Amino acid sequence: MLFAVFLPVLLAIFIPFFSKWKEKIHTGYFVLLAPLAVFIYFIPNLGNNFTPISQSYSWIPSLNIGLDFYLDGLSLLFVLLISGIGSLVTLYSIFYLHTSERLDQFYVYLLLFMTAMFGVVLSDNVFVLYGFWELTSISSFLLIGYWNYKERSRYGALKSMLITVFGGLSMFGGFILLSIITETTSIQAMIAQADVILSSDYFGLILALILLGAFTKSAQFPFHIWLPDAMEAPTPVSAYLHSATMVKAGIFLVARFTPIFSGNEWFFVFVSGIGILTLVWGSYMAVRQTDLKGILAFSTISQLGMIMAMLGFGTKAAIFAAVFHILNHATFKGSLFMIAGIVDHETGTRDIRRLGGLVTLMPISATLAFFGTFSMASVPFPFLNGFYSKEMFFTTSLELHDHSMWISQVLSQAIPYLAVFGSIFTFVYSMYLVFGTFMGEKKLDQLPVKPHEAPIGMLISPIILIVGVVVIGLFPNLVNGSFIAHTAEAIYGSPVEKDIYYWHGFETPFIMSLIVVGVGIFLAFFRKNWSSIYSFFPGKLSFNKVYDFLLDQSEKTSAKITNSYMNGSIRRYMALILIAILVCTFTVLAITDGFAWDTSNLAKITVHEVLIAIVMAVAAVSTIFIRNKVGAILILGVVGYGLALLFVVYRAPDLALTQLVVETITVALFLLCFYHLPNLRERTESGSQKAVNLVISIAFGALMTVVAISAHSTKLFDKISDYFLKTSYKLGGGDNVVNVILVDMRGIDTLFEIVVLGIAALAIYGLIKLRNKKEAE
Structure with a gap:
């Protein structure tokens, strides 16, 4: 698994060389090898007899940090999504991105992101997982801001990174607390100590910190605001990051820690409560959008909220439905993002107000869009996979009764109604998306480019995904026992057996679906008559304004603070640095009782x-x-x-x-x-300045004296000098211990010190040459 995880980033090293031939052969063909190879490597694990696989590679044993990888049903699902959708997105990008683009940078960022996602879903060590987690934020920042000459691209990239990194740091704090409580860094070992974690005084804080990381990454309310702005990225990035991979990292995190947290009722309150709120808000706001990718962005927010809510339910049926919808969502949403990119590519716009009647001009794209949107809307057709998981969502929402806290009971009663409400708007924005784009009156005079069908190469990827929608819809149990059941078992902690049927009788869930379709058709048909409601709610209210205000105020405040002491005075800088060192060091010594005085063993x-x-x-x-x-x-x-x-x-x-x-x-x-x-020059100083200088000088001298005495007097560990004295000749072959340390035992340090000096020498040489060149001119 180690090679599979790092294969994309290893290939990225050679991308600059491959890109030199991009005029003859598109760089994407080379990149396609990485995700395709990983997909082929992991696909044999599918089957009814799959058992978890673990591999470990030592890294930092002193901190109990190693490259520990764990492949179970949950990680297998995500690995196949990351590599499978990644292969299709790479193929799609070959025809979407022209060779005049900076393909080398794009594909390096993409491969870096693949490695980060593989690391997230396969890591069993919480700190290694965190490292890969933050790498997804950095690489997605680069991908979203790929067209960095656009102000909106830079804004969206920075917004996504600030919000997700904020959540990541919070999650890191939760991981530290978990490792302290359980005395392990292994996730599987932590799951085995779930009772210890649940009984800990820090459980509430741990839950909040980790969920904060998951909610920010998976664009849950109110942290969803970064996802619509991330749509400024090229469409292949949107189809990859925002349908199947990055936004589902938070879903993965919640699923991975469900065996630990699901034993506490607050897990249901926070996860299901935020999830159902995100579902309702995302679907409601999607109808307001006019940009195709904007509609899909809020659609993704809504769908992620539904998955998060089902994970919070915690029942076998709910977890099975959540896993099933993760797969279904990747198929229809990935294809719809690609169709939106095709429309933009072939018409020159994504503004739905300027589109319409494209079904006769782009029949293949229109057909794919109909299948994708009707599956997303959960129309009760037996050949659309989206209906199955939405029906399961309704079913599980009706089974939430075993709760003791009043807030849980209220939430349990409200969820079915909110589920129907959010699903109605899901139906509305789905119909708005497909009919507004492909049906109705043609507006060719408003299009920058004369529309025509996309080349077959650009259509292959969405066709494959739509075929997946239909195949899963017709044969849902094809992926059940060999795939979905293993994933659900990895989350729930025990075998989850469930058959998928289209017809369960004329029961409450089916009635809920009929209500969604009936009311949805009515609202979609008369959308223009009631859409003015958005001017009242949310009206001018926006979490984006809150974000912009906080960012603006933080910049202004930090500028004021910085300007207050950055006045160009070296004396002030040194005084502040030395005062900070004095305060911090003396405080630590006082708190830890670190001062020691031992005069024995002195010459x-x-x-x-x-x-x-x-x-x-x-x-x-x-x-x-x-x-x-x-x-x-x-x-x-x-x-x-x-x-x-x-x-x-x-x-x-x-x-x-x-x-x-x-x-x-x-x-x-x-x-x-x-x-x-x-x-x-004689520098005039006031008496107070001289007094401050004297105090700082004496205090710093006293600090160094105290530190030196304490360091000599404190014997917390065996002296490392004894080890060097005993082993210098044996390991280094030299009697001079200092030389052996520098050349052998710390040879790498010495090597890099020499490298630094060499770099400095080259820099000086370059400056001298540049100066001589300018003088000659």
Whole structure:
């Protein structure tokens, strides 16, 4: 699994080379190999006899962090969605993106995102999961802002990253608390200690922090505002990130931790409550949109809310329905995003007010759109997969009665009504989307481009997805026992067996579906007559305005704070830095009782050492009063050479020689540089400034003294020097312990120090060459 996870990012290394041939062969053909290979690698795991697989690779054992991967039904579902939809999106992008685009950057970002998503759904270590989680935010930021010359693209990319990273950091706090309580970083080990977590005093905080991460990533109310603005990304990105992968990462997180949290009733309140609210709000707001991708964005928000609500129900049937709808949603929503991109590509606009009557000009796209939207609307046709999972949603919403808290009981009674209300608007926006685009009067004079059917290459991916819609609709149990049941079992914690039927009799769920269709047809037909309601609710109210206000105020406030101390005074900067160090360090020492005084095991102080120390102290203090820059450098050199003498007295010839060389070079460089600087000027300071300088100087000196004494006096661990003394000759083959440490035991550190010096030398060389070039010109 390790190779499968990192295959996309490994291929990304070679994208800049492949892109050089993009005029002859589209870069996307090379990229297609990665998701297709991963899909083929994992597809054999489908079957009735599937058992979870775990693999572990050591990484940071001292922190109990390793590349631990766990493949069960839940992760298998998401891996196949990420790789399968990823393959179709890559194929679609080959015909959607012209070779004049920056294909190398686009596909590097896309492959980076694939690796991040694979890592999220396969990681069993919470901290590794968090690392991949934040990588999805960074890579999606780059993908959403791909057309960075557009202001809206930059705005949408920043918005998505700020909101999702905020949630990710909250989730990270929850993971830290979980690891402390359970003394493990393994998710499966945490699930085994669910009773310990549920009984912890920190359970409420853990639940809130982790759900905050899930809600922000999956665009749950009120954090949904980033998703519509993310539609500024190229359509392949929207079809991939916002239908099947990134927005479902939060769904995955809730599903993965359901075995732990579902034992507490507040899990139902928060997850189902926010989920059903998101369903209603997203579907209601979708009808208001005029951009095709805007409609689909709010549609995605609504559908994610429905899945989240079912996970919160916590019953076997609800979890099975949630898993089934995750699969169904990926098929019809991925295809609809691609159709929206095709319409935009072939007409030059996504504004539904300028579209209409395209069914005769784009018959294949129209047919695919009809299947996709009718499945999304859950029209009760036996060949549309969306109806099955929506019917299960209605059924499970009617079975929520076993709750003790009053808020849970009220929510249980309200959910069926809210489910019908939200589904009615789902039907309305679905009909609005398909009929407003493909039926009605042609408005060719309002289109920037004369519309025509898309090339077959662009149609292949949505055709495959719509075929999936129909096949699952006709043969739903084809993916049941070998796929869906395993996923539901991984979430619920025990086997979940359920047959999928089209007809369950004329019962309440079917009546609810008939109400949705009946009322939905009426509202869709008279949409223009009642759509003015949006001017009253929400009217001018918008969470986007709240976000913009908070962002604007934070920028203004931070600018005021920064300008208050960033006045160009090096003295002020140094004072603030030193004061911060003093306060933090002394506070920690006081809180932890960190000061220690141990004079045992110390050598006797000789006259030589005292004399050298006095000379160094006098030289250091003298630099304050010297007004000649050369004299100040020379006197400061006395301190360095005095330190070298102390090394000689303490019988450390290596350190003494090093100090002598460094001090000599430093003094020479200072003298060379200061020769070209203006003379030192007398700086007037007030009495208060001098007093502050004196206090800070004495306090910082005292701090260093306290830290040095405490460090020597505290023996919390065995000295590492003993290890070096015992093993230097055996491991490094040298008697000089210092040299062995630098060259062998810390050879990588030394290597990178040399690399840094080399880079600095190259930079200086480049500056000198640039200066000579300018002087020559």
